Amino acid sequence: MEWLQQLFNGISLGSIYALIALGYTMVYGIIKLINFAHGEVFMIGSFTGFYAIAFWGLGFFPALILSMAVCAVFGVLIERVAYKRLRDSTRIAALITAIGVSLLIQYVVIYIRGAQPEAYPNVLPNRSFDVFGVQISSQSLLILVVSVVLMIVLQFIVHRTKIGKAMRAVSYDPDAAKLMGINVNNTISATFAIGSALAGAAGVIFGVYYTKIDPLMGVIPGLKAFIAAVLGGIGIIPGAVIGGFVLGIVETVVSALGFSLWRDAAAFIILILILIFRPSGIFGKNSKEKV
Template sequence: MEFLEQLIQQLINGISLGSIYALIALGYTMVYGIIKLINFAHGDIYMIGAYAGFFATANLGLPFVPALIVSMVVAGLIGMLIERMAYRPLRHAPKIAVLITAIGISLLLEYGGMLLFTPQPRTFPNVLESVTYHMGPFVVNSQQIIILVVSVILMVILTYVVQKTIIGKAMRAVSFDTDAAQLMGIDVDRIISATFGIGSALAAAAGVLVGIYYNSIDPLMGIMPGLKAFVAAVLGGIGIIPGAMAGGVILGVIEALVSGFISSTFRDAAAFAILIIILLFKPSGLFGKNVREKV
């Protein structure tokens, strides 16, 4: 009985952690789907988002929702700026050069963040009252509920944008076949830029939510969640939007289970072990189709 209770408790924790991963994973998957780049700087955009949210609440005194929007806009613009300055000139360069550039951007944001914001962790203002609900033996935090609700709302909006709007259709077209999309009159550069903007905004939302949940943010906070979110994207099938959402939640749950039942020191190893198992047995991810090179 106790086992079952703990299992359910860890599931609750895992789903809220997983929705954070899912939000970050969406940006990875969208960018990969469109320009086949593992954007290593994406985790740092999440950090930028957290800081933007921090300044919006602590210095401007904004409440939660406006602060969230400000943070998403700021991070979205920075994401687009990075794409414009660093990735667009390398559109036809070897893949590895773009990847190294992404690593460079990542380092620049991390250490630039240390210089601007100091390496000391900041305490995130308490913009949302934390209420703990006891439902029988289970404990649910109001912030966990907010994380879940905000994530679900954002994912619904994203799904609507991608499926129903002109820009979403253009995104799917570019991701399916960039050259053909270009020939059909789609401004590919603009679509790529929009993709970076949307992906970065989602990561920023995750940053703000994590800031509120853990109360503490620092310039290197994006490294691990960034990698984990990438694992989540691969798990769901890279380039597939519902895959990233599912992958994030699954990864969050598995991590919660590993830290609850085994040891939290193996939590990170679990994520990477899943990554390797998935890559070896179904590299296209849970939601992906296998494709092979045509000879």
């Protein structure tokens, strides 16, 4: 039964990676930028949820929605202030800017509220129940359900709505999309808004699930989600989800085998192996250009 329990642990961890990875992959898909500030959007989302719950007394779902809204606006703001004017410059310039934005957000938050960690209040009833010998807490089950629902909603937006169609068109060929009358700027902003909202949701879920949040909390999950996005094939939405779950399960298995100190190393070894042997990821088509 231990393995079933470990599998469940891995899926829970993976669902958080997947939610963050979606933002990475969407932004990359549309403007070919690895938005390293995405982990900080996740952190802002987590803190928004924290203040909403702890000081305004909101429940889990209102806090989740508020945090998604705040992050959507925040994500668009980052794009408009920092990335928009670099759209025609080299990709390395945009990448370095992203790292700068990431550090700026981290340390502004530390400047405002200090670096001390915060304990997330208990908003969800937490009862464990036994399913085939696996202890499943109601909290982690709800979190898993929320993550999956958000992914389904995203899939719907991308494939069944007008803005989704525009996003796919811009991703495929921005110039042609422009000629067809698609407002490229708005579409890119919408992509940032949706990706950031998912990161905000992941932030609240992370806080509830892992309790401790601090201003530098976005760094490691952000990097892991980046690995998940690359693993699934960066720019490909289902790839990010699968990449997230695979990474969560791999990390859990590594720990379960008694190599808990190698867990982070395992994630980065995956990144190196993927970049060497299949740079376009599990779902990516091999094209030389992308390397």
